[in-house]
Amino acid sequence: MSKFNLKELGLKDNTIKEFESLYEGMYLGRVVCEQKNYYKVITEKGVISAKVSGKIMYNACSIASYPAVGDWVAMDRDEDAQGEAIIHGTLERYSKFSRKTVGPKDDEQIIAVNIDTVFITMSLNNNFNLRRLERYISTAWESEAEPVVLLTKADLCEDLEEKLLEVSKVAIGVDILVVSSLTNEGIDKVKEYITNGKTVAFIGSSGVGKSTLINKFLGYEKMKVSEIRESDGKGRHTTTYRELIVIPQGGVVIDTPGMRELPIMDIEDGIESAFRDIEELTIQCKFGNCTHDGEPGCAVKEAISKGVISEERYKSYIKLKKEAEFMAKKEKTKKLKESKKGRIKKSGKKDFVEII
Numbered sequence: 195m196s197k198f199n200l201k202e203l204g205l206k207d208n209t210i211k212e213f214e215s216l217y218e219g220m221y222l223g224r225v226v227c228e229q230k231n232y233y234k235v236i237t238e239k240g241v242i243s244a245k246v247s248g249k250i251m252y253n254a255c256s257i258a259s260y261p262a263v264g265d266w267v268a269m270d271r272d273e274d275a276q277g278e279a280i281i282h283g284t285l286e287r288y289s290k291f292s293r294k295t296v297g298p299k300d301d302e303q304i305i306a307v308n309i310d311t312v313f314i315t316m317s318l319n320n321n322f323n324l325r326r327l328e329r330y331i332s333t334a335w336e337s338e339a340e341p342v343v344l345l346t347k348a349d350l351c352e353d354l355e356e357k358l359l360e361v362s363k364v365a366i367g368v369d370i371l372v373v374s375s376l377t378n379e380g381i382d383k384v385k386e387y388i389t390n391g392k393t394v395a396f397i398g399s400s401g402v403g404k405s406t407l408i409n410k411f412l413g414y415e416k417m418k419v420s421e422i423r424e425s426d427g428k429g430r431h432t433t434t435y436r437e438l439i440v441i442p443q444g445g446v447v448i449d450t451p452g453m454r455e456l457p458i459m460d461i462e463d464g465i466e467s468a469f470r471d472i473e474e475l476t477i478q479c480k481f482g483n484c485t486h487d488g489e490p491g492c493a494v495k496e497a498i499s500k501g502v503i504s505e506e507r508y509k510s511y512i513k514l515k516k517e518a519e520f521m522a523k524k525e526k527t528k529k530l531k532e533s534k535k536g537r538i539k540k541s542g543k544k545d546f547v548e549i550i
């Protein structure tokens with residue numbers, strides 16, 4: 195008898211179609227977590243251990259081509275057999291939240307895939323930073339999941355109205371929720387997104403209260419929560435790896451370790467969506483090739499001088515665009531090199547412990 199209904203775990207019709215056409219005789223599962231190349235995968239019968247086939251390893255172009263938390267994978271061994279199942283393929287992802295790895299390398303690091311909603315979690319005390327929020331929102335739009343801004347620790351905020359106004363100016367077209375795990379304010383609003391067949395991910399800095407919230411949805415303390423010094427808002431990293439969690443009342447949650455930085459990949463489309471206010475203005479500039487740097491009839495400069503758009507937001511937009519353009523160029527060169535080389539071997543070192 196089946197223990198889990200895969201549709202309730204987020205399986206979509208397109209994935210089923212793809213699976214049936216490509217992986218006859220195999221079975222489907224969803225990656226729960228990954229550590230040192232070993233995967234935990236949830237199937238209809240329960241959670242099993244798995245590893246990728248030699249062929250996947252051989253053909254992998256980068257770490258990002260390996261299965262990630264939230265992926266649907268095709269496996270060949272019967273779930274009741276002893277030992278690990280072998281993953282033979284990853285089904286197409288309908289959304290992917292990723293960043294550039296921290297440090298000098300330009301590799302992509304996948305944070306979560308196949309998510310319907312990405313909760314951009316930011317606390318209303320020390321962690322509050324609009325520029326960082328813009329970075330997260332841009333990445334979230336690029337991911338193809340629906341971004342929702344989740345402002346936590348409302349109980350520690352004394353100027354909520356003001357902060358909400360500021361957030362509403364940068365989170366255009368994005369739902370904004372305010373919660374407190376201490377008073378339970380707003381928790382039900384978050385629950386509305388976590389329903390049967392839906393997958394949500396909590397993303398944000400360390401210590402903003404992601405695990406505390408997830409424990410609330412679970413009804414028990416699954417996720418370790420570390421004490422945080424409220425004086426400077428700094429906390430130890432508690433969540434050390436990404437994990438997919440099935441919520442008993444329905445829905446799937448992906449918890450991710452707190453991020454210190456969010457270096458971006460080539461997310462130009464995401465930036466366009468996040469900064470649609472500025473993008474719309476650029477079309478109104480007198481000159482089609484306006485650089486918004488002092489030309490006459492510049493709608494962007496005019497909006498800034500009138501206070502419609504803040505100078506800081508505009509600078510943030512330019513900075514992100516430059517970063518994304520740089521990454522786009524890098525990606526292009528890298529793809530060219532890869533196609534010449536054929537493949538890249540995965541190094542043994544993995545990124546599951548996220549001290550970043």
Ligand SMILES: Nc1nc2c(ncn2[C@@H]2O[C@H](COP(=O)(O)OP(=O)(O)OP(=O)(O)O)[C@@H](O)[C@H]2O)c(=O)[nH]1
Nearest residue numbers: 374375400401402403404405406420422432433452
């Ligand atoms: N005052 C207050 N404290 C909270 C709230 N939510 C969480 N905290 C506290 O904030 C600290 C960090 O919470 P976590 O849930 O571990 O934060 P996290 O985002 O999961 O952190 P990482 O696992 O490091 O990414 C703990 O001391 C919590 O008790 C809240 O709504 N109000």
Ligand SMILES: [Zn+2]
Nearest residue numbers: 479484486492
């Ligand atoms: Zn202009």
